[in-house]
Amino acid sequence: MNLAERFKAQPADRPALVVHGRATSYGTLSERVNRWRGGLIAAGLEPGDRVAVLAGNNEVFVVSYLAILGAGLVAVPLNPQCPAPELRRQLAQVTPRAIVVGETGQVAWAALQGEDLGSLALPFVADGSVVPELDRATPAPVVSVPDDHPAVLLFTSGTSGPSKPAVLTHGNFWASMLSLSQMPDVDLSKHHLVLAVIPLFHIFGLNVIINLGLMVGATLVLEDHVAPRRTVELIGSHRITMMLGPPNMWAAFGRDPTLVRTDFATVEIAVSGAAKLEPKMWLDLNDRLGLDIREGYGLTETCATVASAAGVDSPPGSVGVPMPGVDVRLLDNGGNDVLIGDPGEVHVRGPMVSPGYWEDGQIVSHSRTSDGWLQTGDLAVVDDNGHLSIIDRLKDLIIVSGFNV
Numbered sequence: 001m002n003l004a005e006r007f008k009a010q011p012a013d014r015p016a017l018v019v020h021g022r023a024t025s026y027g028t029l030s031e032r033v034n035r036w037r038g039g040l041i042a043a044g045l046e047p048g049d050r051v052a053v054l055a056g057n058n059e060v061f062v063v064s065y066l067a068i069l070g071a072g073l074v075a076v077p078l079n080p081q082c083p084a085p086e087l088r089r090q091l092a093q094v095t096p097r098a099i100v101v102g103e104t105g106q107v108a109w110a111a112l113q114g115e116d117l118g119s120l121a122l123p124f125v126a127d128g129s130v131v132p133e134l135d136r137a138t139p140a141p142v143v144s145v146p147d148d149h150p151a152v153l154l155f156t157s158g159t160s161g162p163s164k165p166a167v168l169t170h171g172n173f174w175a176s177m178l179s180l181s182q183m184p185d186v187d188l189s190k191h192h193l194v195l196a197v198i199p200l201f202h203i204f205g206l207n208v209i210i211n212l213g214l215m216v217g218a219t220l221v222l223e224d225h226v227a228p229r230r231t232v233e234l235i236g237s238h239r240i241t242m243m244l245g246p247p248n249m250w251a252a253f254g255r256d257p258t259l260v261r262t263d264f265a266t267v268e269i270a271v272s273g274a275a276k277l278e279p280k281m282w283l284d285l286n287d288r289l290g291l292d293i294r295e296g297y298g299l300t301e302t303c304a305t306v307a308s309a310a311g312v313d314s315p316p317g318s319v320g321v322p323m324p325g326v327d328v329r330l331l332d333n334g335g336n337d338v339l340i341g342d343p344g345e346v347h348v349r350g351p352m353v354s355p356g357y358w359e360d361g362q363i364v365s366h367s368r369t370s371d372g373w374l375q376t377g378d379l380a381v382v383d384d385n386g387h388l389s390i391i392d393r394l395k396d397l398i399i400v401s402g403f404n405v
Contacts, residue, residue: 003151003170003211004033004070004142006177010217014191018221018238019058019129026217029063032135036067039137043098043122047072047143050094050153052120053201054078054109055102057222059129061200062210064100067134069151069170072143076153076165077201080105084112086163091117094153094165094358098122100131104224147171153358154203156300165358166300166366173211175325175351176303180212182324184311186269192218195240197226197249203300204273209244218242228256232263239266246274247281250293254284261290271296271310276390279317295319297390299376301354301366302326306346306376307388318387326350328388329373330380343391346380347373 010016012027024032045051051068053075055061061077068075076094078087080102087108091099097119101109103126124131151173153165181188196209200222213220221238223230226249234240250272253259264270273296285291294311297319298304306328309320322328329337330344338344353374356365367375379392 001147001170001174002070002072002142002145002149003173004066005144006174007215008217010214014217015219016214017059017062018219023219024059029059029066031139032059032063033066033070034139035137036063036131036134037070037142038140039124039131039134040067040071040073040098041140041143042137045071045073045097045122047145048074048150049098050074050076050096052076052078052091052094052096052099053102054080054099054105055126056080056104056224057196057200057205058102058104058224060100060102060126060131062220062222064102064124064131064134065200065206065210066214068100070142071140072145072149074150074153077206078105078155079199079201080108082108084108088112088115088117090155090163090165091120095119095361098124101125103128145170147174148355150358150363152206154201154206154300156203166354167356167358167363168300168303168354172303172352172354173207176207176305177212177215179305179323179325179350179352180208181216183308186311188212188216190241192216192242192269193221193238193240194218194242194244195221195223195226195231195234195238196244197223197231198245198274199224202274203298203304204244204246207303207305208271208273208296228252228259232259235264235266241266242269242271243267244271244273247272247277248275250277250285250291251281253289253291254281259289261288264289264291267291269310270294273298273304277317279315282316297388299348301374301376302348302350303352303354305350305352306348309387312387314387315383318383318389320388321386322388326352327373330382335369340384341381343379343381345394346376346378346388346390348376349373
């Protein structure tokens with residue numbers, strides 16, 4: 001079943017997205033997605049064709065992503081701040097037939113003009129938040145695809161080597177959304193107002209914010225770049241109940257001496273992911289601002305789903321326990337399970353694990369053991385209560401604002 005069919009119907013007048021103070025209701029969002037899906041199909045795109053998305057945290061990104069999924073196409077979210085040579089390389093790897101360019105991505109798109117972009121023949125360029133030819137299209141129904149049909153190609157350097165596109169299927173995403181929705185003592189049934197500043201082209205933003213957020217009927221307040229004072233304004237004006245972001249966002253709060261506890265009074269759930277949050281920072285934010293930040297751990301190859309400290313009493317610095325439906329082992333160099341407290345490489349198995357990477361139009365398997373465990377390249381320890389702590393990488397890696405370099 002197409003992932004686009006899994007989203008539950010929400011009240012049509014409920015705000016789905018808020019961008020720069022402008023709200024888009026679930027009813028309007030659904031209507032636009034239906035038209036854009038019809039426009040993509042009418043342009044001659046067929047199931048399995050790749051469609052790149054070059055946009056920031058805005059309505060263009062969300063609508064195009066959902067329309068691409070629903071048409072049975074494969075979304076390829078790209079970083080709109082990516083240098084032209086790297087962007088050219090990525091486009092050559094995935095050979096998209098079309099690209100949707102939002103306002104944020106137009107500088108990067110302009111830098112590619114006049115170059116041979118191979119199969120890329122259909123640019124849909126936004127005028128602000130509107131893509132004219134898609135907005136005027138006739139709506140089309142969702143295209144049925146099997147669970148193993150690729151939904152997204154997402155560039156990552158997650159487990160080894162240079163950036164390459166991980167294949168994430170409709171089934172991978174659905175399994176991860178079920179896992180995320182079953183986290184203990186985390187009530188996702190209420191109408192949460194989510195502040196999302198992590199880029200939507202990152203797996204954390206794509207799956208945890210868009211997929212899960214829209215599935216449970218949250219209102220997503222989307223911002224590209226948020227300074228601490230601006231964040232506090234957004235929390236107060238929208239009465240934000242859930243915040244998600246990388247450690248550098250939380251560290252910025254810690255460095256601002258003007259922030260006080262009441263600035264975060266409405267926040268019920270605070271989540272850090274994409275890199276390690278230092279225990280000292282967690283303790284400072286908890287003591288001074290009352291933020292009980294829960295860490296999570298995942299990779300692009302696992303739809304950002306491996307372990308979470310949300311709803312569990314994990315110590316500072318821990319990423320919590322394996323999430324529902326995820327198997328985790330820590331193995332030494334000889335392939336043996338390590339003892340409690342000893343470091344071992346994290347191995348993951350479950351239905352949310354990607355089948356591999358996209359190379360030359362084929363899915364090539366990633367680092368797996370003979371019995372199907374994904375080798376993450378991350379070193380971790382586990383305590384007596386089963387709480388994981390990530391301590392190192394097996395390979396040299398620099399993490400900048402949650403991105404692997």
